[in-house]
Amino acid sequence: MEDIHHTCQWGTGLRWGSARTETGMSRLSLTDADKQAREWFIGTTQALGCKTTIDSMGNIFAVRPGIRNDKPPTFVGSHLDTQPSGGRYDGILGVTAGVEMLKVLADNWVETEYPVGVVNWTNEEGARFPISMVSSGVWSGSIPEETAHNLREVHPGNATMASELSRIGYLGQTPCSYESFPMAAHFELHIEQGPLLEMSNKKIGIVTGVQVYRWFTIKVIGRDTHTGTTDLKSRADALLTASKLVLHSHRLATANSALASTGILTLKPGSPNTVPGEVTFSLDIRAPTDSTVETMTQLIESDFPKIAAGENVLGSNENCTSGLPCDITITLDSDSPATTFHPDCISAVTRSAQSALGEDAKALTMEMTSGAGHDSVYTSKRCPTSMIFVPCREGVSHNPAEFCKEEDCALGAQVLLQSLLRFDRI
Amino acid sequence: MEDIHHTCQWGTGLRWGSARTETGMSRLSLTDADKQAREWFIGTTQALGCKTTIDSMGNIFAVRPGIRNDKPPTFVGSHLDTQPSGGRYDGILGVTAGVEMLKVLADNWVETEYPVGVVNWTNEEGARFPISMVSSGVWSGSIPEETAHNLREVHPGNATMASELSRIGYLGQTPCSYESFPMAAHFELHIEQGPLLEMSNKKIGIVTGVQVYRWFTIKVIGRDTHTGTTDLKSRADALLTASKLVLHSHRLATANSALASTGILTLKPGSPNTVPGEVTFSLDIRAPTDSTVETMTQLIESDFPKIAAGENVLGSNENCTSGLPCDITITLDSDSPATTFHPDCISAVTRSAQSALGEDAKALTMEMTSGAGHDSVYTSKRCPTSMIFVPCREGVSHNPAEFCKEEDCALGAQVLLQSLLRFDRI
Ligand SMILES: NC(=O)NCCC(=O)O
Ligand SMILES: NC(=O)NCCC(=O)O
Numbered sequence: 033m034e035d036i037h038h039t040c041q042w043g044t045g046l047r048w049g050s051a052r053t054e055t056g057m058s059r060l061s062l063t064d065a066d067k068q069a070r071e072w073f074i075g076t077t078q079a080l081g082c083k084t085t086i087d088s089m090g091n092i093f094a095v096r097p098g099i100r101n102d103k104p105p106t107f108v109g110s111h112l113d114t115q116p117s118g119g120r121y122d123g124i125l126g127v128t129a130g131v132e133m134l135k136v137l138a139d140n141w142v143e144t145e146y147p148v149g150v151v152n153w154t155n156e157e158g159a160r161f162p163i164s165m166v167s168s169g170v171w172s173g174s175i176p177e178e179t180a181h182n183l184r185e186v187h188p189g190n191a192t193m194a195s196e197l198s199r200i201g202y203l204g205q206t207p208c209s210y211e212s213f214p215m216a217a218h219f220e221l222h223i224e225q226g227p228l229l230e231m232s233n234k235k236i237g238i239v240t241g242v243q244v245y246r247w248f249t250i251k252v253i254g255r256d257t258h259t260g261t262t263d264l265k266s267r268a269d270a271l272l273t274a275s276k277l278v279l280h281s282h283r284l285a286t287a288n289s290a291l292a293s294t295g296i297l298t299l300k301p302g303s304p305n306t307v308p309g310e311v312t313f314s315l316d317i318r319a320p321t322d323s324t325v326e327t328m329t330q331l332i333e334s335d336f337p338k339i340a341a342g343e344n345v346l347g348s349n350e351n352c353t354s355g356l357p358c359d360i361t362i363t364l365d366s367d368s369p370a371t372t373f374h375p376d377c378i379s380a381v382t383r384s385a386q387s388a389l390g391e392d393a394k395a396l397t398m399e400m401t402s403g404a405g406h407d408s409v410y411t412s413k414r415c416p417t418s419m420i421f422v423p424c425r426e427g428v429s430h431n432p433a434e435f436c437k438e439e440d441c442a443l444g445a446q447v448l449l450q451s452l453l454r455f456d457r458i
Numbered sequence: 459m460e461d462i463h464h465t466c467q468w469g470t471g472l473r474w475g476s477a478r479t480e481t482g483m484s485r486l487s488l489t490d491a492d493k494q495a496r497e498w499f500i501g502t503t504q505a506l507g508c509k510t511t512i513d514s515m516g517n518i519f520a521v522r523p524g525i526r527n528d529k530p531p532t533f534v535g536s537h538l539d540t541q542p543s544g545g546r547y548d549g550i551l552g553v554t555a556g557v558e559m560l561k562v563l564a565d566n567w568v569e570t571e572y573p574v575g576v577v578n579w580t581n582e583e584g585a586r587f588p589i590s591m592v593s594s595g596v597w598s599g600s601i602p603e604e605t606a607h608n609l610r611e612v613h614p615g616n617a618t619m620a621s622e623l624s625r626i627g628y629l630g631q632t633p634c635s636y637e638s639f640p641m642a643a644h645f646e647l648h649i650e651q652g653p654l655l656e657m658s659n660k661k662i663g664i665v666t667g668v669q670v671y672r673w674f675t676i677k678v679i680g681r682d683t684h685t686g687t688t689d690l691k692s693r694a695d696a697l698l699t700a701s702k703l704v705l706h707s708h709r710l711a712t713a714n715s716a717l718a719s720t721g722i723l724t725l726k727p728g729s730p731n732t733v734p735g736e737v738t739f740s741l742d743i744r745a746p747t748d749s750t751v752e753t754m755t756q757l758i759e760s761d762f763p764k765i766a767a768g769e770n771v772l773g774s775n776e777n778c779t780s781g782l783p784c785d786i787t788i789t790l791d792s793d794s795p796a797t798t799f800h801p802d803c804i805s806a807v808t809r810s811a812q813s814a815l816g817e818d819a820k821a822l823t824m825e826m827t828s829g830a831g832h833d834s835v836y837t838s839k840r841c842p843t844s845m846i847f848v849p850c851r852e853g854v855s856h857n858p859a860e861f862c863k864e865e866d867c868a869l870g871a872q873v874l875l876q877s878l879l880r881f882d883r884i
Contacts, residue, residue, distance in 0.1 A: 115727065115729050115731075115732055116727040116728060116729055116732075117682055117726070117727040117732070117735075118732075157729070157731070158729075158730060158731060159729040159730070159731065159732070162730050164730075164731060186728070186729075186730070187728060224687070225684045225686070225687040226684070226687035226688065227692070243686070245686060247730055255854075255857065256543055256856055256857040256858075257854060257855070257856060257857060258651045258652070258829070258830055258855040258856040258857075259717065259719035259721060259742045259744070259856075260651070260669070260671060260717065260742070260744050260828075260829040260830040260831065261650070261651040261652035261828075261829035261830050261853065261855060262652065262717075262829075262853070263717070264708065264711060264712065264717065266653070266853070269719075271704060271720055271721075271723060272704060272705070272708055272720075274701075275700075275701035275702075275704040275705050276701075276705060278697060278698060278701040279698070279701050279702060279705065279778060282690065282698055282778045282779065283776070283777045283778045285690060285779075286690065286777065286778055286779040287777070291685065291686065291688075291689070291690065293685035293695075293731070293733055294697055294698075294734075295685060295697075295728065295729050295730045295731060295732050295733065295734060296725075296728050296729065296730055297697060297723065297725060299722075299723060300543070301541065301542040301543040302542065302612070302613065302721065302722050303541050303542055303543075303583070303585040303612075303721050303722065303856070304584060304585070304588050304590075304612070304673055304721045304722055304740040304742055305541075305583070305584060305585065305590060305719070305721060305742055305830075305856065306541055306542075306543070306544075306585070306721050306856040306857075307719055307721065307856075308720075308721060309543075309857070314730040316685045316686070316730055316731055318685070318686050346776075346777055347773060347776040347777060350709070350772075350773040350776055351709045351712065351713070351772055351773060352705060352708045352709045352712055353708065353711075353712040402686075402687075403684070403686040403687035403688075404684055404686040404687050404731075405686065427687065427688070427692070428681075428683060429683070429684040429687060430682055430683060430684040430685075430729070430731065430732040430733075431681065431682040431683060431732075431735070432682075
């Protein structure tokens with residue numbers, strides 16, 4: 033807990049309560065605040081006897097030697113970057129629990145069979161550079177490094193991942209790849225970010241997989257015109273069209289038991305008396321199965337251009353004058369397919385939860401799927417992987433008020449440590 | 459035409475054609491570019507024998523003495539500020555035609571009965587500081603000067619009108635008021651900004667009044683949450699709500715033969731995987747009559763909170779899961795009531811158009827109402843006022859491609875000069 037709150041001095045966000053630690057976090061990836069958190073991570077893990085390696089995506093691997101060192105290390109890890117108005121636990125818990133693990137191993141003179149390590153992945157959130165888990169994605173060979181390096185920040189400013197990695201001194205020499213830096217396994221402790229554990233009074237979620245999601249950028253082009261002299265029929269109103277599309281994405285999500293979300297929307301020129309000629313927005317589509325997201329993608333690709341052209345799809349124009357057609361482009365930015373975690377890791381977590389919780393284990397644990405993406409999605413493509421969830425208050429995340437009880441953090445860290453040791457032994 | 463294109467070197471906007479003058483304008487009020495245009499205006503009118511006065515809103519009055527000077531001057535005027543992606547004619551034509559008038563009077567040694575003048579009004583567009591015609595509004599006593607001075611710019615930056623007036627050196631000593639600086643009359647030449655003149659092959663619009671409009675700021679407060687872990691029912695999605703409201707404003711406008719437009723929309727926190735907890739947008743409502751805008755206002759005030767609360771008003775939720783309620787605030791920012799111009803001024807314009815067009819006058823002129831607001835709305839509260847419209851290509855305005863033919867500009871300027879002289883005589 034001390035490490036969590038100590039590191040949250042870098043990038044402190046909005047206050048939600050009166051106590052010293054009752055603030056959120058705003059530590060976007062590769063900012064100065066992120067650099068400070070990284071320096072703490074390197075200094076602390078080195079002091080605990082680790083060798084640290086920075087790869088070409090700025091991922092930091094801290095490795096503690098084992099009795100034998102002829103096989104890759106077993107890792108725990110997560111991320112130190114946050115949302116622009118995020119909380120103190122998302123990602124941070126997983127990394128600080130890894131550091132705590134190193135302390136426990138050192139304090140108790142534990143020697144592991146093989147090396148073990150803690151990894152801090154770069155730009156997991158995708159909140160600054162808009163592909164989530166991009167650096168574990170490069171490590172796994174799923175995302176080309178060039179694509180990642182050229183990613184431009186979502187908010188005005190022209191920085192790319194490569195330029196910011198250079199600027200803060202984290203463009204490492206080691207190639208970012210599972211081939212250059214292999215792992216025996218990857219375990220990740222994370223807050224659930226949803227309400228299921230809390231609602232059912234469970235303490236540990238044994239995560240067996242992650243739902244699929246795709247991110248799109250939608251651009252609508254209409255025509256700048258005067259709001260006072262242009263009748264509704266003569267307008268190509270890019271914002272009216274975008275509003276219909278946002279609503280329609282929710283209609284499609286409702287019909288297909290999927291999720292649709294728009295978190296970013298910008299328009300031009302941005303004047304009270306000019307009908308906007310251009311709107312760009314993000315669209316995040318999720319569902320438990322690849323086929324549902326594929327269906328949603330097809331519906332978006334067929335319906336959105338019709339709505340932009342003025343057709344009345346499923347009531348999109350209901351009682352509303354339709355203007356001139358707008359042009360539309362739909363770009364797929366990233367695709368995180370449905371993930372199933374490794375039975376050896378799931379079993380290591382299950383047994384560790386049993387040993388930590390004793391006879392209450394059955395009542396206090398549950399298997400579940402993650403609604404959010406995590407770096408474990410990509411590590412699972414190259415090594416056995418699984419995750420441990422702990423409850424967070426009201427399921428709220430990506431919000432300054434995100435909160436996880438101290439005892440829940442501690443229990444999660446204990447299960448994480450044991451899972452790693454179990455895997456190391458097998 | 460030389461003055462138009464010469465002054466468009468300050469704040470040149472987007473290019474729409476290949477010729478030197480085929481660009482739009484981006485000269486927001488009280489920027490450095492606006493200061494340069496103001497300095498040209500002062501230098502040029504002084505060289506033509508005028509005395510210039512700057513008032514406490516930065517309005518610039520250039521006055522040419524008459525035979526007698528014991529009555530207030532008759533003015534022509536408009537504005538030199540533009541939209542962020544505006545054209546070369548909106549406002550600029552009216553001021554440069556005034557300067558041309560001064561040249562014609564000087565070249566021909568014309569003496570007027572009473573003084574005459576040209577005025578450049580500050581921030582007519584309302585595009586930077588979000589009340590349109592704010593400085594003629596202060597002059598007429600309709601808007602408190604304090605409100606105007608405290609207006610904050612719409613785009614990030616913290617400047618107010620007062621701070622920017624000081625910064626560029628245009629916070630004048632003369633109180634901004636019709637009492638300190640009275641006018642005998644105000645004539646304004648402007649492009650129509652709509653398609654009616656062009657569509658009916660007319661050359662001169664004799665403007666008899668201006669439609670009413672109100673500007674609102676709508677703020678929707680929901681809750682930041684994770685896009686992947688929060689089901690649709692558990693979201694208070696401020697952007698989904700704002701989309702429904704934008705669409706609903708168009709439904710209400712359709713039903714009431716009014717106009718509704720949203721030109722600005724910003725959201726927080728702005729991340730692809732966070733449901734936005736806060737959206738703020740502008741709403742511009744217009745109609746020919748005060749009563750229609752009043753009806754629209756009442757419908758907005760009753761329907762918007764219902765929609766934000768999740769009720770299905772006129773199909774606003776059609777086929778779409780409704781989430782948790784959002785809070786909403788609706789603020790009226792400005793109100794420009796329906797305006798009827800003065801019969802003496804209308805008649806001066808009608809006769810001047812007749813004399814300029816000869817026997818074609820009937821075929822080439824029409825009486826009309828303005829869809830856009832103009833400083834003449836406020837001057838008309840304190841002195842006889844009317845306007846002259848000339849056609850612009852396809853009715854397009856607030857767009858870089860806004861265009862008015864040279865011969866149409868010239869004809870408008872001729873009618874403007876004659877209208878002023880006729881009024882001076884009566
Ligand atoms: N855990 C988390 O918030 N990751 C960000 C990627 C996502 O959007 O799911
Ligand atoms: N003429 C003009 O574009 N004025 C701006 C005020 C308005 O929005 O009508």
